[in-house]
Amino acid sequence: xxIYAVGLLLSLFELTLFTVNYYYGxxxxxxxxxxxLFNIILVMVAFIASVYLxxxxxxxxxxxxxxxxxxxxxxxxxxxxxxxxxxxxxxxxLKVEHFEYFIPIYLLAxxxxxxxxxxxxxREMRYFDVKHFLPAILAIPxxxxxxxxxxxxxxxxxxxxxxxxxxxxxxxxxxSLLTLTAAYFKTESAAYYKSFLLYFILKYISxxxxxxxxxxxxxxxxxTAIFTFSNIVLxxxxxxxxxxxxxxxxxxxxDAERKKYAELYAQVNELQEILKLINRxxxxxxxxxxxxxxxxxxxxxMTKREELLDKVMKAVEESSSYIDKIRELEKIxxxxxxxxxxxxxxxxxxxxxxxxxxxxxxxxxxxxMADGAIYSxxxxxxxxxxxxxxxxxxxxxxxEFEDDCEIRVVDYGVGIPLEIRRQIFKxxxxxxxxxxxxLGLYIVKRVVERYGGKVWVEDTKPHxxxxxxxxxxxxxxxxxx
Numbered sequence: 001x002x003i004y005a006v007g008l009l010l011s012l013f014e015l016t017l018f019t020v021n022y023y024y025g026x027x028x029x030x031x032x033x034x035x036x037l038f039n040i041i042l043v044m045v046a047f048i049a050s051v052y053l054x055x056x057x058x059x060x061x062x063x064x065x066x067x068x069x070x071x072x073x074x075x076x077x078x079x080x081x082x083x084x085x086x087x088x089x090x091x092x093x094l095k096v097e098h099f100e101y102f103i104p105i106y107l108l109a110x111x112x113x114x115x116x117x118x119x120x121x122x123r124e125m126r127y128f129d130v131k132h133f134l135p136a137i138l139a140i141p142x143x144x145x146x147x148x149x150x151x152x153x154x155x156x157x158x159x160x161x162x163x164x165x166x167x168x169x170x171x172x173x174x175x176s177l178l179t180l181t182a183a184y185f186k187t188e189s190a191a192y193y194k195s196f197l198l199y200f201i202l203k204y205i206s207x208x209x210x211x212x213x214x215x216x217x218x219x220x221x222x223x224t225a226i227f228t229f230s231n232i233v234l235x236x237x238x239x240x241x242x243x244x245x246x247x248x249x250x251x252x253x254x255d256a257e258r259k260k261y262a263e264l265y266a267q268v269n270e271l272q273e274i275l276k277l278i279n280r281x282x283x284x285x286x287x288x289x290x291x292x293x294x295x296x297x298x299x300x301x302m303t304k305r306e307e308l309l310d311k312v313m314k315a316v317e318e319s320s321s322y323i324d325k326i327r328e329l330e331k332i333x334x335x336x337x338x339x340x341x342x343x344x345x346x347x348x349x350x351x352x353x354x355x356x357x358x359x360x361x362x363x364x365x366x367x368x369m370a371d372g373a374i375y376s377x378x379x380x381x382x383x384x385x386x387x388x389x390x391x392x393x394x395x396x397x398x399x400e401f402e403d404d405c406e407i408r409v410v411d412y413g414v415g416i417p418l419e420i421r422r423q424i425f426k427x428x429x430x431x432x433x434x435x436x437x438x439l440g441l442y443i444v445k446r447v448v449e450r451y452g453g454k455v456w457v458e459d460t461k462p463h464x465x466x467x468x469x470x471x472x473x474x475x476x477x478x479x480x481x
Contacts, residue, residue, distance in 0.1 A: 210227065425441050
């Protein structure tokens with residue numbers, strides 16, 4: 001059965017019941033119990049449907065239907081409280097006294113769903129434009145005008161005063177739904193906000209009518225008819241979402257997904273660059289070295305000149321250095337998919353220092369967010385200080401600076417000329433007779449930037465160079481050393 005057919009049949013049943021009562025005057029002990037049972041059935045089925053939808057949904061959709069399950073459950077309880085009061089008093093003519101417990105429960109029922117819609121707006125407000133708030137702004141005078149007679153009156157009955165607060169909650173929910181409908185108007189999620197907007201507008205009209213009945217300005221039959229019709233709409237709306245699965249979009253979640261894919265895209269680009277570099281080194285640089293070695297060997301066979309063997313050994317060492325750098329680049333590729341974790345930088349420095357035969361002093365300690373590639377960073381910096389800086393001592397100073405872990409690799413060699421400092425981190429940059437592959441500091445920069453950190457070089461007094469790395473600190477208490 002279609003959604004509209006369900007709504008039409010239920011509405012026709014209600015219309016028939018009220019029409020017969022209006023023209024033929026059904027006995028109160030027949031008419032009121034009939035309307036009472038009809039509303040109980042409507043709201044009970046709505047409660048069951050909302051519970052089912054909450055269990056079958058995920059994320060925000062589950063939260064939405066969970067609040068509706070709470071709402072419909074308390075709505076059912078409030079209707080039952082009216083029936084109890086009628087039964088106790090044996091008075092089948094509705095009066096204000098019958099709603100003594102109805103109103104507080106009725107007000108409480110709206111709290112979670114009101115909170116959900118307000119939370120939704122506050123969470124996603126940064127994605128909204130001014131135009132999305134215009135429908136709500138325009139609706140404010142209409143809501144005020146429709147209930148201005150009820151505001152400012154003296155309420156001797158606490159229940160009627162609390163019901164006025166219910167009108168305020170209805171108004172806030174309607175304004176919230178108007179804003180969300182405008183914001184999601186071009187998406188399928190608008191179906192949720194349009195449907196619940198229709199229900200809460202009818203509920204608002206029903207509450208205004210009920211409050212007027214409390215004041216004696218309107219017959220209870222009319223306010224009950226509107227209340228019953230609003231429950232028909234609630235059930236029809238829930239039946240609609242039971243029959244049709246509609247995605248409940250969230251700009252906040254979409255933005256998070258966009259950032260996630262942007263990060264993945266950046267990683268793919270970085271991976272492509274590294275693979276291109278590895279390919280170039282294999283096909284061009286190492287191939288050239290092998291051709292050079294081959295040429296030296298052929299010449300040595302013909303001339304037996306000993307100095308050619310020295311050149312062969314140098315070319316082999318350079319090829320070996322290229323292969324080492326390729327391994328380091330491969331390590332970057334392998335660790336790109338890893339999540340950053342707290343790394344004790346003192347332990348890393350102590351492990352790396354074992355690979356070198358010069359004096360290396362390690363001072364301080366800090367824990368940084370990094371991965372296994374951090375070992376290559378320190379290895380390259382120390383190797384660079386020994387080979388190009390010609391230092392005989394390296395100090396590694398670790399400290400926490402604000403929210404950063406600062407790593408200083410200090411050498412006391414020849415230093416780095418000021419004019420090339422901006423170029424030393426570029427791919428394949430070489431300088432002087434000791435220039436190697438030109439990849440060591442490039443690898444350092446790529447790894448540090450992937451960690452979200454920074455690296456730069458300073459002077460060491462009286463001579464030498466200091467490489468400074470700043471990484472995000474992990475708040476892990478280190479044991480005293």
